[in-house]
Amino acid sequence: xxxxxxxxxxxxxxxxxxxxxxxxxxxxxxxxxxxxxxxxxxxxxxxxxxxxxxxxxxxxxxxxxxxxxxxxxxxxxxxxxxxxxxxxxxxxxxxxxxxxxxxxxxxxxxxxxxxxxxxxxxxxxxxxxxxxxxxxxxxxxxxxxxxxxxxxxxxxxxx
Amino acid sequence: xxxxxxxxxxxxxxxxxxxxxxxxxxxxxxxxxxxxxxxxxxxxxxxxxxxxxxxxxxxxxxxxxxxxxxxxxxxxxxxxxxxxxxxxxxxxxxxxxxxxxxxxxxxxxxxxxxxxxxxxxxxxxxxxxxxxxxxxxxxxxxxxxxxxxxxxxxxxxxxxxxxxxxxxxxxxxxxxxxxxx
Numbered sequence: 001x002x003x004x005x006x007x008x009x010x011x012x013x014x015x016x017x018x019x020x021x022x023x024x025x026x027x028x029x030x031x032x033x034x035x036x037x038x039x040x041x042x043x044x045x046x047x048x049x050x051x052x053x054x055x056x057x058x059x060x061x062x063x064x065x066x067x068x069x070x071x072x073x074x075x076x077x078x079x080x081x082x083x084x085x086x087x088x089x090x091x092x093x094x095x096x097x098x099x100x101x102x103x104x105x106x107x108x109x110x111x112x113x114x115x116x117x118x119x120x121x122x123x124x125x126x127x128x129x130x131x132x133x134x135x136x137x138x139x140x141x142x143x144x145x146x147x148x149x150x151x152x153x154x155x156x157x158x159x
Numbered sequence: 160x161x162x163x164x165x166x167x168x169x170x171x172x173x174x175x176x177x178x179x180x181x182x183x184x185x186x187x188x189x190x191x192x193x194x195x196x197x198x199x200x201x202x203x204x205x206x207x208x209x210x211x212x213x214x215x216x217x218x219x220x221x222x223x224x225x226x227x228x229x230x231x232x233x234x235x236x237x238x239x240x241x242x243x244x245x246x247x248x249x250x251x252x253x254x255x256x257x258x259x260x261x262x263x264x265x266x267x268x269x270x271x272x273x274x275x276x277x278x279x280x281x282x283x284x285x286x287x288x289x290x291x292x293x294x295x296x297x298x299x300x301x302x303x304x305x306x307x308x309x310x311x312x313x314x315x316x317x318x319x320x321x322x323x324x325x326x327x328x329x330x331x332x333x334x335x336x337x338x339x340x
Contacts, residue, residue, distance in 0.1 A: 005217050006210075006245050007178045010290075013206040014185055040184040047180045048173060076173035122181075 004079060011102060014040070015118050037121035038128070045129020048073075052133075062156055065134055066093050073130060078102075091156040096149070103148035116144040120152075127152060175247070179273050186287060196284035203286070207293020208300075215298035218244065230327045233304070234262040237295060237325075246270045255324070263311060266321040278315050286310050288321070295325060 018036050052073075059065045070082035074097075084096040102119050106112055124140040131138045137157040144150045189199045222240050227233045231254060238250045242264070250264035271288045278285050286292070292308040299306045305328040312322035 003175055003178050003245060003247075006214070007174075007181065009210040009213055010178065010181060010185070010206075013209045014181075016209070017202060017206055018188065036188060040181070040188055043184045043187075044177065044180045048176060051173060051176055073173075077177055079174075 008102065008105070011119075011122060012105075014122070019118055035121075037118065038125035041122035041125025041127075042129035042132070043125075044122075045126035045131075046133050047129075048077075048126070049130040049133025052130075059134060062091070062136065063087065065131065065136060066095070066154065069127060069130065070095055077126070091158065093154045093156075095152040095154065097152075098149045100148050100150045103144070103150060107147045110146055112147060113144055116147060116150065117142060120144070120150060124152065127154060131156075175270075179271060182271050182290065183274060186285075190279065190282065190285070196282055196286075200284075200286045200289045203289035204293040204296075207290035207295075208297035209293075210290070211294035211297025211299075212301050214245070214294060215301045218298070230260050230262065233299075233327075234264070234325060238264050241298075250323070260327040260329075262325050264323040264325070266323070269314065269321045272315055272321075275315060283316065286313065287315050288313075292323060295323070299325075299327075 015037065018040075059068065066085060066087070070085045074080065074082045078097075078101045080097075080099070080101070082095050083098045085093060086096075087093045100120075100123075102123065103116060106115070106119065120142040124142055127140045128138055131154070137159070139155045139157065141153045142150055143153070186199070186203070189202055193199050193202070218241055221244065222236075224236055224240060227236065231252075234252050238252045243249050248266060248268055248270055250266045253263045253265065255261040255263055269288060271291070275287060278287065286309075289310070292310065296306060296308045299308075307324075307326045307328065309324055310322070311324040312318035312320055314321045
């Protein structure tokens, strides 16, 4: 089933539709649009988290959970593994994808870097939502220097 | 990038769920943003149209369908190839009129509404899967076929099946435009 393509097209239309209507073009309006896309991603991530195989719900170690996100979740959702995972062992993780599928169709290189965040907002929310179902509160931000590579920074909040 | 030959079953399930869950969250967000069902339906159709105009290229590249000679063949291809390819279901096709330009796709099971038990309260006119109508309409337009595509029956509204009606419109003859004063 070519549902991967359908999801990618749906994601693009979502960004176009949910980004456009807000009349405030300044940072305030932008932030609201981003947070709408993130909240949709969060809901989806939470629901996906509930559908994961039983053995994953027994993870106790943070690092195991992040490794799971980088391998199993990323493969299930984006058909590839995360390219690298780094951590400071104090709750901050940097996940790097050198060829993020939702950015690949956009551009290659430095063009459109400022447009990239809106194509990453949903996925940030997705990571946050999945972590939430697995029992971890987190803050996820992204950075892009050159398409289609991007980094997701995950900070696990201590209870 | 070639697809791996075998995917673990749970990976495939997560992937299928991703589309359905994302769609559900999108409809929920549109319902929050718009009070009237007609507006939500309109946005879903518009987004579907945008998807359809691009999806058709992907479809033609993957499927290598032969040239069609009539509307019936086209509708059968939509049902038996496209729906199967993207949603994993094959609706049955009926012809609704003797001039053979109006057809229905009948779905027993609609994968997009798999997790929806019923429409939210106060949303009885919501066409939950209106995205599909837009997709079909957009895809057909890209191959120079104008059509009206709407839901005729909807299981979420209490009907027995979900029925999508496709009415192919004759192409208007070229007219010289006249400026009205």
